[in-house]
Amino acid sequence: MEMMDDLELDQRLGARIKALRQSRSLTLDMLAERSGVSRAMISRVERGESSPTAALLDRICAGLGIVLSVLFRDEGHAGPLARRTDQPVWTDPASGYVRRNISPPGTGSGIEIVDVEMPAGGRVLLDAPRSAHRLDQQVWVLAGEMMVTLGGIEHRLAAGDCLQMLLDGPIAYHNPGSVPARYAVVLTTSG
Template sequence: MQTMNQHLAQRLKALRSELGWSLDAAARATGVSKAMLGQIERGESSPTVATLWKIATGFRVSFSSFIEPAPTAKGDVLYRTADAIRQQPAGEGMQVAPLFPYEGRFGFELFELTLLPGYRRESEPHEPGVTEHVIVISGTMEVLVDGEWRRLEQGAAVRFAADRPHGYRNLGDVPAIFHNLIHYPSPQSPERP
């Protein structure tokens, strides 16, 4: 099985080639330094979730497309287990399991995300029209929406426009696990070959 860093390196190279972008052009579009992008392409760096989001947003592709290839399903049935696909990018305090990576025919990607105690991430806005749906599975977390941190406990859910600044944090002593469905507007095509 291909590691996340190998897949990310190949995906980034392929996208740059498809668009005819230099590392300089990719750095301007993503806000990630040319040096960092080069290290990622060579498999020498394990980027954080925040860096992966910047790259995905700059290239106008889905976040999950950098974690693993789109799944292959027999017919319309796809079984996935979070324990088998959970990863911890850059060893930071968030674990990511892309339960259903982005597929254009559906227009969304669904993650199981685990915030380890003390983890905090504020996200820059995604592309216009992107929405997020957060459902807390276990633990307690806070979500930053419209400039205000709101506490969410097990069973709580929120939907918000993700094309504005937003964030997640876990101020507790145990991990907080939630599902995050990210919906992309249709004419946007966040999956390039």
Template sequence: MRAAEEKGPQSPDHVEARLAGRLAELRVERGWSLDEVAQQTGVSRSTLSRLEHAQISPTAAVLGKLCGAYGRTMSQLLAEVESEPPQLVRSNRQLVWRDEEAGFTRRSVSPPHPGLKGEILEGFLRPGADIPYDRPPVPGLEQHIWILDGTLQVTVDGDAHELQAGDCLRFRLYGPTRFRNPGPDPVRYTIMIILP
């Protein structure tokens, strides 16, 4: 157990390959074709195929759509591609996922774990980053967003909120959301997610 805690984080290539495999498994488990997933998510069949073969990395928006179709939070999905997480999550073992194109980085500070309903994420958005999510992965998901540095505009079910350092927005999620950094500085925030 101690040795597992001492290891560094998994390489990005390893995580991407396992994520690709898990996305394919989830589709097959449901008996869905690529065309059916494309219809449900609005993501093209060719993109889905390339994702499942680890030829491309998913953007945050695409991953959000797939999580919605498969009924998982993004953290749950990413935790499924990790080896079993230890009870103590050392800083160097926290899975970091980046969407360079969107300017979004997320760190799974306290990843999903069997028997626990909550998780903690750290998010980082560069100035101008704008990430919409069509629907929640799990309806009724409780979220608490605490701003550490910068300004974040969060829209929840059509209600827009501008959050500054120290502010906390909390809600249950049933509809679309949008995370936008109006700039001029990067924004760093934490999200606590609690399953219904």
């Protein structure tokens, strides 16, 4: 996927969210109630007038009953191979973390792989309710260190460590180090 400016990416994300909402026959008010995000904010995001944070997108996705990576799938490049140049990249405006969807879209596989680079001191809290689907996830730290907090339990991960978890509540990611951390997230969803 070619690099695009922030405005273009915000507009693509907004259009994708609107299409997903409409495909589920949800009004703005219904999605607002399900996600805990105001109707006005969802409308701004759908129009591409806001640069949504990871936390905001996580809440909207929970309201839609999808995982975050669904927003970044480029179904136009469906097939068993995802070249690096075709992998969608997004930067969270709040934390500065950069996420790259690695998995090929449109294959029907229930496995998603995401490559994340978290800047030194970077922090993200994803606290959306996850009752719509079961989300099994593994975080494999490739470089640096990460603190992952789930269910009130803090896990300090160094390069090479892998943490498996069932996401059924808030999760916090924090890079306590002085250098960027890089990690892979492998997740599966069911029902």
